Amino acid sequence: MKLRSSPASPFGRKVKIGAVLCGLHLDVVPADTSDPADSLRGQNPLGKIPVLLRDEGAPIYDSRVILDYLDALAGGGVIIPAAGEPRYAVLTALALADGISDAALLQVYEGRYRAAQERSANWVDHQAGKVARGLKALEASPPRKAPVSGAADAAEIALACALGYLDLRFAGAWRAGHPALVAWLDAFAARVPAFEATRPAV
Structure with missing residues (x-):
């Protein structure tokens, strides 16, 4: 593939x-x-x-x-629970993590694709607010591994990648106010070596 x-x-x-x-x-x-x-x-x-x-x-x-x-x-239940409440909990958490990435990307695109005089500070603030609210919710309740057979579930993977993107494009500014998420990401990286292996060089 x-x-x-x-x-x-x-x-x-x-x-x-x-x-x-x-x-x-x-x-x-x-x-x-x-x-x-x-x-x-x-x-x-x-x-x-x-x-x-x-x-x-x-x-x-x-x-x-x-x-x-x-x-x-892979046979099911490796990164996404097969059924029931655990499945929907992971899919919902996955949507939140992806939403953080989406909002971060839209901020980057505003600067990359619009001329300076066309950029909207209100639009950037609107997207930044989504990121801030998402991080606040996750800081209060960091992810816990769902009952899957793999080392991490899909929502955890998505969150780690969202935080990695914030490190890449926003110089890790999120870290100062979110110590629980920093600790969570360190633990995730330790148990999922693929996270470091896929770190972008750009």
């Missing part, structure tokens, strides 16, 4: 870690979301990453769907 992604994407990183925990190999093929000539737009009409290309079957996207697919390939 091939994964279309880019090194800095927290969503692509999440899939790479999920694949490792599921015991699956992915060949990573770089994608340029801003290049109209990149084949990515034929693989995902939205032109977003990551996209999983399979030997048989249509491409799969987005990252949450890919994680669910990888978990099923």
Whole structure:
């Protein structure tokens, strides 16, 4: 299987870690979301990453769907609980972590794709507020490993990648006010070596 992604994407990183925990190999093929000539737009009409290309079957996207697919390939219950309240708890926590990454990315894109005179401070503040509220909730109640057979569940993976992205693009400013999350991330990195192995160099 091939994964279309880019090194800095927290969503692509999440899939790479999920694949490792599921015991699956992915060949990573770089994608340029801003290049109209990149084949990515034929693989995902939205032109977003990551996209999983399979030997048989249509491409799969987005990252949450890919994680669910990888978990099923591995027999189920490896990174996502199979059923019941544990499953919905992980999926809800996964949505929160992904929302933090989404809001962080939108702040970066505002500076990257808009001319200075077109940028909206209100829009950036709106996205920053989502990140702040998400981190506050998680600081008050850091994740606990769900009953899965892997070293971490999908929500934990997503949160670690979101925090890693905040380190990468926002110089780790989140750390000063969130000691419980800092400790949690250190513990996650210790039990999931794939986190460090997928750290972007950019």
